[in-house]
Amino acid sequence: MEGYSRNGEISPKLLHLIPQGTRRNWFHDDQASVYNTEEKKLELKLGPPGEDEHEDGSSMLRHIKKEPKDKSTLSLAGKHFSPSSTTNKPTSQKRTAPGPVVGWPPVRSFRKNLANGSSSKLGNDSTSNAVVLKNQKCDDDNGRAMTMEPKRQGGLFVKINMYGVPIGRKVDLNSHNSYAQLSFTVDKLFRGLLAAQRESFGEEEKPITGLLDGNGEYTLTYEDSEGDKMLVGDVPWHMFVSSVKRLRVIKTSKISSALTYGNGKQEKMRS
């Protein structure tokens, strides 16, 4: 498919793919609801830049015809999605396959990452950014704190732990657009838990600030796809999102030691 290279890397503009109204096409075909139209204006479809956007996903038909020929002598690749094979059926019934869909093929999330080469020993957790493109909205979507919509795609959940708090949480990076937003979410997620851990008497919950600039008591760091630990905030947002595997909030005073030792966690466990 154009715009999607075989090794799974995606150009950032395709991160938020798939029209939300896709699954409803059967029913709402003839209803131009405001919701659907506005959504369609915002959506990005699979395809090379500058391609026309057609309502019913017929841009997909062009892609289908470019399918590699299969082994059989009769190559019927072009026929697969042709609506003409079902001319007796009502037209509101979409027989074409309009694009990747939630939960299809029906493979559980932990089986979805094999093609991305989870053979790194550095503990890729099962969140994989590239899988966003693979008709699966997110892998670790069973994060306890998060509710999600079955139709929406592109949720990217990464685990986040905070020093001093035993329970980890999860953050949907795709619902954030900036570091500031992320910082705000981290504060929201952990403020209460941190206060509970400190067992402070009558003290109000302190907001967690200065995560990005080194001025606060805590600093936000992350582990990228190569297992390296980095400070959050140095690279453009979209680059960060495409490489982050895991987040950690550490004490600012411990920055230099935390970032120097690569496989920090594994070393501790094995000793």
Next chain:
Amino acid sequence: MSEDDEDQSPASDLRSQRPCSPNKSRNCISSSQTFPDHVLENVLENVLQFLDSRCDRNAASLVCKLWWKVEGLTRSEVFIGNCYALSPARLTQRFKRVRSLLLKGKPRFADFNLMPADWGANFAPWVSTMAKAYPWLEKVDLKRMFVTDDDLALLAESFPGFKELILVCCEGFGTSGIAVVANKCRKLKVLDLIESDVTDDEVDWVSCFPEDVTCLESLAFDCVEAPINFKALEALVGRSPLLRKLRLNRFVSLEEVHRLLLLGAPQLTSLGTGSFSRGDQSQQEPPDYAAAFRSCKSVVCLSGFRELMPEYLPAILPVCANLTSLNFSYANISPDMFKPIIHNCHKLQIFWALDSICDEGLQAVAATCKELRELRIFPFDPREDTEGPVSELGLQAISEGCRKLESLLYFCQHMTNAALIAMSHNCPELTVFRLCIMGRLRPDHVTGKAMDEGFGAIVKNCKKLTRLAVSGLLTDQAFRYMGEYGKLIRTLSVAFAGDSDMALRHVLEGCPRLQKLEIRDSPFGDVALRSGMHRYYNMRFVWMSACRLTMGCCKDVARAMPNLVVEVIGSDDDDVNRDYVETLYMYRSLDGPRKDAPQFVTIL
């Protein structure tokens, strides 16, 4: 390995809830005036305790009130196929001496993100009720339940004789919960975490097992995505003389497996090999892995290979001849790597693999594994538009070589009717047939026709078929076949199939044993839904998402069937007045609608 293992007998625990409405004249109590009640009860108890099968017990409990009562006293193993079919209180009122509970929660389509998180299926009310009622509880087996660390803590504290914890496709807990169980359940024999989402709380749970000799017989943590303390694991294996099954996660390297095998290999019957790749010591000479496997004289079940380094695969050759179960489904193995291995596996009955072994690999399986009962082929690259390394050729080969096949799960890009027809003739023992043609709406890629005849042949010729999942281009005709021939079908999965309401009607009117129906993205609407109303009380659940149901019709059904809980699940931008029903999930219940439904669920 238990991805969707199905129970054998129909689940009709609910039917026996009627405290003997029929036949007062057959009431034993009134007819046996000569014997005091309690003597009769004791006799019955002593007899009924030998009844194991759920089916038999359900039947016995219907005889009369006395039998119902005594059966309730003697049932020690309870199966609940849908946690919302009854309340925990009803369970503890009816059955007084339960030792073992098997509880299932979310519907299967929740695994594929068709249902938002936080839908429910909470274990909490169950564990808190049982904590008071069943102090002698020994075994809990949960599937698709939401279990928190607090639940696990309560479990660990409440049941002093607790022996077996099995969590399949569960979530909501982490390594801290596991640590509590490990620490407090001193009689623990089985701790099996299977395909569950376990949060890494960075707790060294392996060290939490008690210091003395343990009762552990089975420890499975291959799904736990967190490093473990290997030294502690080694010590644990060293003091667990009864350990037979050990399934390691991918954070255990080959060298570490080697060390574990040196400790306890001869007793092990089931081994999950972890990553099957070397750790950091790539410079050193590798130890003799084959020798370690040679000492695994009892291993019959092998799995793992999570990050396989293929050059070490031949190390497992010594155990191949004994294997009855082999799971390669995490390993991207090419046909050339695969063939020398499978060539030795003559006794293999259960085989799971990725489609990377290609049709060629399947042909090798067909040539060697004459005892094969269960085959599952998963896609390495689960997209719709790829070339696909397995096809009808592989399936044809399997059907010709493995005549005893009973259960099939097969992901492919293309299929032909001819291959399915051949399989229907060659494999008459098939009870489970699940074919996923990943490209939606794909016809037979040789003839261009719909896949109706192929699936039709399967339902017609495989007379023992109880579970069916269909895919590819299917018209109403396929469903006509299902209704006509699928008389034993209990579970049916449909996606992107059918032309009209008639298709679903054929199934609802023709399949008397249907228990579980899951449908997505198919053009079935109100007429079809109404046509099944005579069936729904006899079914465990019906799931229909992205079909053509209207709110009005669902409300009608809910009104007409008061013991049916009709849930409409949507996102928060659907308001209740909107007519389109995104997802319908309905099930019978003895205790009415649940109280813990989240905001996005509307119970009609």
